Amino acid sequence: MSNNNQNSSENPEQEMENTAQTEQENLEGVMQEDIDNGAMDALSDAEAAATPEEELSLEEQQAAEIAELKDKLLRTLADMENLRRRAEKDKEDAHNFAVSKFARDMLGVSDNLRRALDAVPEEARTDETVNNILTGVEMTDSEILKTFAKHKIEKIESVGKKFDPNFHQAMFEIENPDVETGTVLQEVQSGYVIAGRLLRPSLVGVSKGGQDKPAGVDQTA
Template sequence: MNNSEQTPEAENEPKEQMVDGTPAPAESDDASGQGETDFGAEPDSLMDEQAAEIASLKDKLLRAMAEVENMRRRAEREKEDAHNYAITKFARDMLAISDNLRRALDSIPAEARTQEDIKQIVTGVELTESELLNAFEKHKIKKIEPMGKKFDPHLHQAMFEIENLEVEPGTVMQVVQSGYVIADRLLRPSMVGIAKGGQKKTDVKVDQQA
């Protein structure tokens, strides 16, 4: 048989490619799967770290928002306080003028008020006092009216006690000097006299025999 002739089996066999005179190595079926990394799935530890970081950032954001809200409220409160109480010192000085006007009116006897000259003076002083009190009202300065009310240490200052068993102990019986508040703060306490403690007198009935 001639060597140049090949059998049918030989024709069906795959021919090896020659590279530089040497046969190329056969490709392995597993070669395509080697050296590749699966980036689709993250490790559980990395996901936990990211979740913790997100929670931390969310907490910081909520804290920052709360702090901003507190600062806004504080600024509004300070602004309101500055508006309401900026004239506190000036108002205290003006109270002395109001006191003097009232003392001037109280010092005029009732019989003297009927005289024409005195009557005009009284009217002028009363108008001045009224205008001053109206100015106080515009600036939220109000006069305390303690007469007949229960003694309040936050608004009143007790100067003396008055014996009176017809009222409850601690009732304001006399006002020595008027007190004032500005907005919701005490500007000056009312100086008062209060009823002294004791039991109220009761009528005792005595049976009379005929």
Template sequence: MSNTNPNSQETPENEQGVEQGSENLETVSQEELDAATADAIAEAQETQAPQEDVLSVEEQQAAEIADLKEKLLRAMAETENMRRRSQKDKEDALNYGVTKFARDMLTISDNLRRAIDAVSEEDRENETVKTLLTGVEMTESELLSTFSKHKIQLIEAEGKKFDPNLHQAMFEIENPDVEPGTVLQVVQPGYVIADRLLRPALVGVSKGGQKKEEAHVDQKV
């Protein structure tokens, strides 16, 4: 009988089993390592996700603030424009609201002036006519004062340079002593209300210009 223990000897089958066991250990270790790495990466991503969300919310809030600021500025600008328009409409109503009425009243002023001008110097010596004329002149003066309160002013035309914005030429007057385009006669006075023309002045304008120079004939032969 042999003293050799068959269990104590390493057979090829045992060696193959050991090698397979080692390979299995190595395989399990690599899988565990990969799993651990994947868990670490996932944890890191979960940790970074809230920060990314916070940045996104901050950017969204900044965009909303900018949008609200722009809307506020537009609303303020529109409000200011409306205030200015309302103020201008109010001023126009105060200045020009009586334009039509004032234009009609100018006819009364014209008639009062015609009545005063129609009285001759001889008739002015008559006490009755003189008293009546004084009343008419006072009425005219009061009317012009009322015009002035409502910013209605007489256009000073005679002797002024013709202005198409204020004057309306009715005829021309030959006068070489004055500059052409000078108002020499006022047929009907004109008026302005505030800074607008209420009625143009009807005027006669000079033409011709400077005097003609005398012709000199050279008599030298």
């Protein structure tokens, strides 16, 4: 009798444990199902987010990168072209001005030949021997001038020109009211340029005392 009562009192507890376990398993199954469904929904949302707008944005980004690379390439090419031109200019300058010191020394030789020719009186040329010597000196002077021209060494035309401190060096002033002040009237020593750059200034005499020509006024009338 007592055994039956004990069994009857234990069975309800067992049944409650079984019921609780069953409910736990059912709840876990439901939660797992919810998690799986949530993952599927998240995956679907990610796929839906890959819209044509983002694909277009990627294309625009690539186009921008291409444009940037093209700009860098053009700048590099421009820099290389400038470098090439600068190297050519430096090479040309080195070629033109490498002989400057030698040319400046040779100007003295040309000056002496010219002075020798100018010092001979005209009547002395009647002597055949003297005339032959002078002819040889003139040919030598002419050959020097041709060599100068070959190396872009040119004489500065000064007389009658406006005094230019970039090419002229004033040695004295000459009173002359008939010409504009600052006009070169006399050249003591010829000046030269090499490839447009001053090699030696002209030593000149400059006028003073003349009336300055008013700007915009024609005085020839």
